[in-house]
Amino acid sequence: MLNDIFIKPFVDMFAAPDFLLQVLWEGLxxxxxxxxxxxxxxxxxxxxxxxxxxxGIMVVFAALTLVGLHAMGVPAWVAVVLTLAVMFGLAxxxxxxxxxxxxxxxxxxxxxATIGITLFLIGLGEIIFGGxxxxxxxxxxxxxxxxxxxxxxxxxxxxxxxxITAVIVAALLVVGLLLFLNKTRMGRAIRALGDDHQxxxxxxxxxxxxxxxxxxxxxxxxLVTGVAWGARAGVSFAxxxxxxxxxxxxxxxxxxxxxxAIIGGLMIGMLEKxxxxxxxxxxxxxxxxTWFAFVLALIVLLFRPQGLFGEKIxxxx
Amino acid sequence: MLYRTAxxxxxxxxxxxxxxxxxxxxxxxxxxxxxAWVIFxxxxxxxxxxxLLIPILIYALAAMGLNILTGYAGQLxxxxxxxxxxxxxxxxxxxxxxxxxxxxxxxxxxGVFSAGVGVAFGIPSLRIKGFYLAIATLxxxxxxxxxFEKWAWLYNYNxxxxxxxxxxxxxxxxxxxxxxxxxxxYYVVLAIVSVMTMLCINxxxxxxxxxxxxxRDVDIAAxxxxxxxxxxxxxxxxxxxxxxxxxxxLFVFMWRGAAxxxxxxxxxxxxxxxxAIIGGLGSILGNYLGAILIVGLPVVLGTLPAALGIPIASSxxxxxxxxxVGGLIxxxxxxEPHGLAQLWRLIREKLIIWPFPH
Numbered sequence: 001m002l003n004d005i006f007i008k009p010f011v012d013m014f015a016a017p018d019f020l021l022q023v024l025w026e027g028l029x030x031x032x033x034x035x036x037x038x039x040x041x042x043x044x045x046x047x048x049x050x051x052x053x054x055x056g057i058m059v060v061f062a063a064l065t066l067v068g069l070h071a072m073g074v075p076a077w078v079a080v081v082l083t084l085a086v087m088f089g090l091a092x093x094x095x096x097x098x099x100x101x102x103x104x105x106x107x108x109x110x111x112x113a114t115i116g117i118t119l120f121l122i123g124l125g126e127i128i129f130g131g132x133x134x135x136x137x138x139x140x141x142x143x144x145x146x147x148x149x150x151x152x153x154x155x156x157x158x159x160x161x162x163x164i165t166a167v168i169v170a171a172l173l174v175v176g177l178l179l180f181l182n183k184t185r186m187g188r189a190i191r192a193l194g195d196d197h198q199x200x201x202x203x204x205x206x207x208x209x210x211x212x213x214x215x216x217x218x219x220x221x222x223l224v225t226g227v228a229w230g231a232r233a234g235v236s237f238a239x240x241x242x243x244x245x246x247x248x249x250x251x252x253x254x255x256x257x258x259x260x261a262i263i264g265g266l267m268i269g270m271l272e273k274x275x276x277x278x279x280x281x282x283x284x285x286x287x288x289x290t291w292f293a294f295v296l297a298l299i300v301l302l303f304r305p306q307g308l309f310g311e312k313i314x315x316x317x
Numbered sequence: 318m319l320y321r322t323a324x325x326x327x328x329x330x331x332x333x334x335x336x337x338x339x340x341x342x343x344x345x346x347x348x349x350x351x352x353a354w355v356i357f358x359x360x361x362x363x364x365x366x367x368x369l370l371i372p373i374l375i376y377a378l379a380a381m382g383l384n385i386l387t388g389y390a391g392q393l394x395x396x397x398x399x400x401x402x403x404x405x406x407x408x409x410x411x412x413x414x415x416x417x418x419x420x421x422x423x424x425x426x427x428g429v430f431s432a433g434v435g436v437a438f439g440i441p442s443l444r445i446k447g448f449y450l451a452i453a454t455l456x457x458x459x460x461x462x463x464x465f466e467k468w469a470w471l472y473n474y475n476x477x478x479x480x481x482x483x484x485x486x487x488x489x490x491x492x493x494x495x496x497x498x499x500x501x502x503y504y505v506v507l508a509i510v511s512v513m514t515m516l517c518i519n520x521x522x523x524x525x526x527x528x529x530x531x532x533r534d535v536d537i538a539a540x541x542x543x544x545x546x547x548x549x550x551x552x553x554x555x556x557x558x559x560x561x562x563x564x565x566x567l568f569v570f571m572w573r574g575a576a577x578x579x580x581x582x583x584x585x586x587x588x589x590x591x592x593a594i595i596g597g598l599g600s601i602l603g604n605y606l607g608a609i610l611i612v613g614l615p616v617v618l619g620t621l622p623a624a625l626g627i628p629i630a631s632s633x634x635x636x637x638x639x640x641x642v643g644g645l646i647x648x649x650x651x652x653e654p655h656g657l658a659q660l661w662r663l664i665r666e667k668l669i670i671w672p673f674p675h
């Protein structure tokens with residue numbers, strides 16, 4: 001038993017390093033996607049203290065709109081632009097209809113409201129696009145679909161080109177976002193709002209504009225995530241469950257930290273794959289990916305209640 | 318006029334602190350209880366029992382359990398369904414290992430197991446707060462559902478991986494299983510839920526309840542006046558999980574008749590959270606109002622198109638249902654963030670002074 005837990009998995013890892021690399025790569029790619037969803041969460045949480053549960057369904061909704069528009073005969077890139085327009089419309093609607101009347105309510109009420117939005121979008125999406133699994137328009141968007149075969153140490157390592165594309169696009173998106181938040185006027189306004197609502201309002205930052213902007217950026221991130229994940233697994237409402245995977249990422253990284261979201265996402269993506277392959281399947285009957293991330297985050301949180309990179313929680317009475 | 322309190326004088330602190338300081342409240346409750354115990358069972362059809370009466374009571378009980386934790390003690394939990402599952406599986410194991418056991422006793426005891434599991438998963442709440450804690454309770458949710466699936470002993474190694482409620486007898490009448498009569502089941506559920514409600518009301522009014530409320534409002538201040546936070550939070554987890562576990566056992570044994578692990582998945586948790594929040598956090602009455610809304614609404618929406626003669630495919634109705642529920646949640650949050658219970662409180666205030674505004 002002890003041998004199976006502490007020694008055998010590591011022996012297996014060293015015996016087949018190419019397989020280990022393959023596992024890590026798979027983990028890295030899903031980790032990137034977790035990180036992207038977590039990024040959407042962090043952005044909204046930082047600027048408005050809303051724990052946006054609807055981020056997952058926004059991913060599905062964006063991907064469905066894109067595929068649906070293309071199926072209606074709209075050229076792929078026009079469809080992308082139109083989808084962005086739809087996401088902008090969604091951001092404005094959510095701000096007007098849901099958030100504005102609820103300004104200043106306790107956190108849990110806003111959280112509930114975003115679950116309400118989630119249900120609404122699930123229903124709406126099923127009525128408009130139908131519930132069946134759809135194929136992402138990977139080729140039409142010019143994403144390469146081949147694969148790169150490497151042979152480290154005489155082994156075999158297969159990297160799908162669409163995964164490589166996803167990693168590169170995600171990296172570009174994160175860099176762009178960081179530049180936007182740190183260097184532009186709008187980005188600084190978003191951060192100011194996150195630091196102190198009233199102070200930000202008093203220097204003339206418009207709450208409404210920023211909220212629409214933030215939700216729109218979250219929509220853009222959702223679209224990128226939707227395309228990347230859809231290229232791997234098809235587009236369906238099952239995608240929504242990956243939103244749950246972003247939650248332990250947030251815990252691990254800290255609710256306010258963009259760096260935390262990315263590092264947390266990569267860590268969880270790789271560790272849960274490792275655990276599943278080397279411990280979960282042989283010892284626990286598999287499918288441990290559903291809870292491993294949560295338990296890991298829980299253990300980390302016991303030692304650092306604000307996550308690895310979150311703002312230190314200072315309590316005053 | 319109906320609710321006029323003039324002439325009802327309180328001459329002692331006891332009278333002022335009584336369960337029903339206003340006589341009309343007691344009368345109203347009496348009328349509701351008369352409906353629940355006599356009139357509904359006499360008039361309800363099989364369909365009404367199965368789609369409205371029994372589920373409303375069970376959901377209300379589950380929401381009450383959650384409300385103790387979230388509404389009274391201020392610890393947000395997203396893992397309610399998993400604790401219901403613990404109750405259901407514990408009850409199943411007990412009645413299959415000890416078939417001579419009285420089913421009602423088994424149901425009441427099954428809560429003890431979920432209380433234990435609840436305390437174990439409540440330990441992180443001593444360090445973690447707010448949304449971090451909410452996500453931490455999701456660990457319970459996903460881990461326990463996974464366990465229900467993988468631990469074959471829990472479902473007696475049967476091939477389907479689901480638990481099937483056997484025929485259970487009490488005093489010569491079937492109360493659970495395929496042969497049980499709906500009306501009998503309704504009475505069992507009603508009796509258990511009534512007793513638990515009474516228990517919860519008194520717990521939340523008493524010393525323990527005030528400790529929870531202090532913890533919820535400002536926990537550091539509560540600690541300063543000498544409340545042991547660990548005790549307060551863990552008892553909240555314990556009582557809440559007990560109530561939720563009993564609700565879970567009722568859910569499977571008195572209503573569904575069979576259960577697969579994914580029945581206790583996260584949508585059920587959210588459903589119960591909706592009931593607690595739309596009903597009103599920190600209120601017992603609210604759980605019932607929320608359950609009536611959340612359970613009743615889909616039934617009404619489902620029968621409405623057919624009644625109006627509009628031909629809509631049943632799958633579309635389902636989707637419209639989901640959409641409407643989502644929309645209504647947002648709607649109710651906007652008109653009254655403190656829930657239906659607060660709405661009733663406002664109406665009652667108005668009724669007391671009506672028709673004179675002062």
